[in-house]
Amino acid sequence: MPTDATPGNAGSPAAGPRTGKEYIAALDDGRTVHVGGKLVGNVAEHPAFAGIVATMAAVYDAAGEPDSPLVDPDTGGLALFTIPRTWEQHELRKRALEHWCRLTHGFIGRGPDHVSGVLAGFASHPAVFDTDRHQLGANVVAFHEYAAARGLWITNSIVPPQHNPTDPTSRVRPVQLVEERSDGIVVDGAQMLGTGAAVADEIFVTSVRPLSPGDEAKALSFIIPIATPGLRLICRRPYATSGGPFDYPLSARFDETDAMVVFDRVLVPWERVFAAGSVEVVNRQFFGTAAHQIGNLQSIIRLTAKLRFLTGVASLIVRANGRDRDPAIRHELADLAGIQTVSEALTESAHAFATQDEAGVYRPAGKYLYAALGMQTEVYPRAVKILGELAAGGVIQVPAAAGDLLDADEAAAMEVLMGSDRLPLAERVKLFKLAWDLVGSEFAGRHVQYERFYSGAVPVVKGYAYRFYPFAEAEALATGFLDSYGLPTPAGAAAGVAGRAA
Ligand SMILES: Cc1cc2nc3c(=O)[nH]c(=O)nc-3n(C[C@H](O)[C@H](O)[C@H](O)COP(=O)(O)OP(=O)(O)OC[C@H]3O[C@@H](n4cnc5c(N)ncnc54)[C@H](O)[C@@H]3O)c2cc1C
Numbered sequence: 488m489p490t491d492a493t494p495g496n497a498g499s500p501a502a503g504p505r506t507g508k509e510y511i512a513a514l515d516d517g518r519t520v521h522v523g524g525k526l527v528g529n530v531a532e533h534p535a536f537a538g539i540v541a542t543m544a545a546v547y548d549a550a551g552e553p554d555s556p557l558v559d560p561d562t563g564g565l566a567l568f569t570i571p572r573t574w575e576q577h578e579l580r581k582r583a584l585e586h587w588c589r590l591t592h593g594f595i596g597r598g599p600d601h602v603s604g605v606l607a608g609f610a611s612h613p614a615v616f617d618t619d620r621h622q623l624g625a626n627v628v629a630f631h632e633y634a635a636a637r638g639l640w641i642t643n644s645i646v647p648p649q650h651n652p653t654d655p656t657s658r659v660r661p662v663q664l665v666e667e668r669s670d671g672i673v674v675d676g677a678q679m680l681g682t683g684a685a686v687a688d689e690i691f692v693t694s695v696r697p698l699s700p701g702d703e704a705k706a707l708s709f710i711i712p713i714a715t716p717g718l719r720l721i722c723r724r725p726y727a728t729s730g731g732p733f734d735y736p737l738s739a740r741f742d743e744t745d746a747m748v749v750f751d752r753v754l755v756p757w758e759r760v761f762a763a764g765s766v767e768v769v770n771r772q773f774f775g776t777a778a779h780q781i782g783n784l785q786s787i788i789r790l791t792a793k794l795r796f797l798t799g800v801a802s803l804i805v806r807a808n809g810r811d812r813d814p815a816i817r818h819e820l821a822d823l824a825g826i827q828t829v830s831e832a833l834t835e836s837a838h839a840f841a842t843q844d845e846a847g848v849y850r851p852a853g854k855y856l857y858a859a860l861g862m863q864t865e866v867y868p869r870a871v872k873i874l875g876e877l878a879a880g881g882v883i884q885v886p887a888a889a890g891d892l893l894d895a896d897e898a899a900a901m902e903v904l905m906g907s908d909r910l911p912l913a914e915r916v917k918l919f920k921l922a923w924d925l926v927g928s929e930f931a932g933r934h935v936q937y938e939r940f941y942s943g944a945v946p947v948v949k950g951y952a953y954r955f956y957p958f959a960e961a962e963a964l965a966t967g968f969l970d971s972y973g974l975p976t977p978a979g980a981a982a983g984v985a986g987r988a989a
Pocket residue numbers: 597643644645646648649679680681682683745933936937940941942943944945946947
């Protein structure tokens with residue numbers, strides 16, 4: 488019997504996006520989440536997750552504010568799910584993404600703003616999911632409506648566990664189809680990671696890596712609630728518990744957490760299956776639809792927001808040390824500003840040069856989109872390095888914890904190291920602790936690794952950029968120039984002059 492959790496039963500359009508309170512309440516659903524060998528009860532109450540849950544609840548609440556740019560006035564739901572069929576809808580999505588990323592300063596990679604775009608891309612091209620064996624396009628459309636009506640946070644897990652495929656003793660099994668039943672498919676195995684999975688509503692599982700004939704068992708695409716029986720999450724070390732919000736301000740609020748995803752014979756109901764056993768569908772779903780391009784507009788808007796935030800911290804650090812007039816330091820800040828501006832310019836271009844595909848859906852321009860995505864693997868580590876250079880020992884010359892500043896003797900001792908009327912001790916320590924959470928903490932290191940790998944290994948990401956660059960146009964210029972001269976005539980050679988084409 489269809490229930491409220493059954494796609495196809497989306498009901499009337501949302502009266503408005505759900506509130507933060509409703510998001511938090513939905514997390515208490517009996518999901519299986521392990522941290523440090525222990526099973527977590529309600530994630531919203533666990534110290535590893537309470538910070539990120541509060542952050543995301545505040546973002547959901549922001550969508551309820553009057554005239555929030557996060558809301559599509561036509562549906563009353565989150566504009567993140569809107570299929571950009573008109574230029575106005577394309578603009579609406581961009582404004583919603585920018586607002587979302589401003590609220591989270593670009594530190595949430597796999598929040599509700601990513602897979603919502605992927606789904607919008609899928610739902611605009613349902614025929615891609617229909618094969619002779621399974622007609623699943625209608626599932627995609629119904630699930631998109633269902634998720635949009637509820638403003639669900641769906642994360643993704645689209646890469647197999649890292650392992651040695653030539654090791655005959657390996658027990659690693661990327662998630663695969665083990666049974667097809669009348670009520671759904673049974674899947675078993677594991678996926679490498681699901682960022683945000685512990686605190687999301689649902690998870691999208693597939694293979695973003697191209698599959699080959701013979702890989703039918705791995706050819707899956709589906710979305711299920713995190714609380715589905717048999718689904719287990721094994722989380723990495725939480726960073727939110729590194730220290731208090733004064734000492735680790737970013738870790739405390741924005742640790743979206745990452746978890747390995749294990750499937751113990753999980754039953755996926757048919758209405759949540761988009762591909763089962765079709766290599767062709769899995770290989771076509773991202774680029775045969777608008778999904779990859781719409782989904783990744785979020786990636787570059789997010790990176791732009793994060794780089795802007797980092798540049799702001801760097802500029803404050805420089806001013807705190809009175810170095811803002813030093814040409815060498817200005818040079819470093821200008822490099823940072825350049826990195827941020829290039830990211831912003833590519834994002835604006837990807838949006839502005841979007842074109843409608845055969846289904847009438849606006850796809851962000853691939854040339855700019857993938858140039859930005861390909862660049863992030865190098866520019867984010869570089870931006871962090873520049874901030875680290877500017878902050879230097881200042882990020883180490885701080886007391887162990889906020890409590891030290893509350894101790895009068897300790898604070899007096901530190902006054903001779905950092906005291907100033909212009910920048911009081913506590914403010915200085917606060918700023919440099921924020922910088923440390925960007926350049927040196929575990930959270931900081933994870934973010935560098937995230938920007939380098941979340942979209943795939945470097946050759947994969949650059950492969951997208953290669954595919955979308957119009958090399959023929961550039962080649963024509965070079966060829967034209969080459970054609971403008973030739974071998975010198977004997978007389979010209981003697982005079983040292985190359986022959987010119989007519
Ligand atoms: C912080 C973080 C969060 C993540 N979150 C998610 C998530 O939410 N969902 C998800 O699905 N995945 C997630 N991932 C996983 C991510 O998708 C993978 O790390 C990425 O696809 C690379 O795969 P891999 O780690 O197995 O590295 P590998 O592919 O094994 O790469 C290892 C090394 O080999 C190089 N290499 C790989 N392929 C080639 C090639 N063809 N030619 C030459 N060199 C190559 C790489 O550049 C790299 O140096 C996350 C990763 C990180 C670091």
